[in-house]
Amino acid sequence: MTAPAPFSPAPNRAPARAPGRPGVLRAAEAVAAILPPTPLLPVEVGGTRIWAKAEMLQPVGAFKIRGAWHRLSAMDEAERARGVVAVSSGNHAQGIAWAARRLGIAATIVMPRDAPAVKLEATRALGAEVVLYERPGEDRDEVAAREVERRGAVLVHAFADPWVIEGQGSAGIEIAAQLGRTPSRIVAPCGGGGLSAGLALACPEARIHPVEPEGWDMVGRSLEAGAIVRAGDDAPKTICDALQPTASAPVNLAVLHDRSEPGVTVSDEEVRAAQRFAFARLRLVVEPGGAAALAAVMAGKVPVDDHSVVMLTGGNCDPQRFAETLAGG
Known part of the structure; x- marks a missing residue:
C-alpha cells in the first residue's frame, strides 16, 4: 500500500x-x-x-505477547547479546519480559511510575529491570533512548x-x-x-x-x-x-x-x-x-x-x- x-x-x-x-x-x-x-x-x-x-x-x-515473541525470536545472536529496551505501561512490558526470559535476553522496560501495581510487579517477576518515569512530565521515548545508548541495547517499540x-x-x-x-x-x-x-x-x-x-x-x-x-x-x-x-x-x-x-x-x-x-x-x-x-x-x-x-x-x-x-x- x-x-x-x-x-x-x-x-x-x-x-x-x-x-x-x-x-x-x-x-x-x-x-x-x-x-x-x-x-x-x-x-x-x-x-x-x-x-x-x-x-x-x-x-x-x-495480546502483546504475540508481537514480543515475533520480534525477539527473530533477532540474531548479536542482537540478543545486546539486550532489549522497551517502553510500556504494562502489557508490552510483560510480553517482552516473558519472551526475553524464555530466550535468555536481558530486558529493560521503561514504565510510568503511575502504571498499575499489578503490571509493575508482574514485569519485575518475569525478570526484567524496570526504569520508572513520570507521566506526565517526562518524555518516555527520551528516557528509552538514553537507556538504549547507555546499554547498547536494541529498542523494541510497543507499536512502531x-x-x-x-x-x-x-x-x-x-x-x-x-x-x-x-x-x-x-x-x-x-x-x-x-x-x-x-x-x-x-x-x-x-x-x-x-x-x-x-x-x-x-x-x-x-x-x-x-x-x-x-x-x-x-x-x-x-x-x-x-x-x-x-x-x-x-x-x-x-x-x-x-x-x-x-x-x-x-x-x-x-x-x-x-x-x-x-x-x-x-x-x-x-x-x-x-x-x-x-x-x-x-x-x-x-x-x-x-x-x-x-x-x-x-x-x-x-x-x-x-x-x-x-x-x-
Whole structure:
C-alpha cells in the first residue's frame, strides 16, 4: 500500500522494513509453535451474536505477547547479546519480559511510575529491570533512548516496529481459522495502532475499527489530518492506561490510512459497562483498555453482524479498581 506523504518517515527514522502479510503469516507460525490459540467466544450484544477474542487468557494476560515473541525470536545472536529496551505501561512490558526470559535476553522496560501495581510487579517477576518515569512530565521515548545508548541495547517499540505489528496480526490469522472464514469486521482497542495495523494486514478483506479513549484518539485524528497528531498536555485522564501513547507512528498509519474506519471513541463509563458485561456474560476479567472495543459495540458506535469479531485484549486489572467497577453496576 502507498502511504500519503505526511505519513512517510524521515529516512533516518524509517523502520528496517515495512510490515506485510507474509510477515504476519510467519509470526502466526512462530506464535502457534509455543502458544495455543486463545478462545473465540460467541456472545450476543444488542440482539446480534458476535465473536469475542479472549486475549486476556495469554500467559501474560494480554495480546502483546504475540508481537514480543515475533520480534525477539527473530533477532540474531548479536542482537540478543545486546539486550532489549522497551517502553510500556504494562502489557508490552510483560510480553517482552516473558519472551526475553524464555530466550535468555536481558530486558529493560521503561514504565510510568503511575502504571498499575499489578503490571509493575508482574514485569519485575518475569525478570526484567524496570526504569520508572513520570507521566506526565517526562518524555518516555527520551528516557528509552538514553537507556538504549547507555546499554547498547536494541529498542523494541510497543507499536512502531514491523515485527511487533506482524506479531499482533497473528491474532487475525487465528480468528479466520476459528471462524472458518474471513471476519466481516474486527473491532479492536487502539493505542498506537500496532494491533489494528497487524489485523489489517492479516485480514485484508475485513473492516478494521480502531477504538480509542475519549481525548486520546491520536490514530483517528492523525488519519483524518493526514499527519501525525500528538496528545496535548491537557489530554483528559482515562482509566484505559494501556491506550495512552502520545502519538502514533508513520509505519502504523501507512498501513491503516486506507484500511481502517477510525473515529470511534469511548468514555470511561462505557468502558466500565463493557467490563461488567464481559464479567457477567463471558465470565472474563477484562482491564479497561482491553474492553474499549466491546464498549464501542455495546454503545452502538460500530455496526456488527454475525461475522464480526471484537478484541478483548487484556485482563491485567488492579483488583480493587475492578471490584469497584463491578460494584458500580
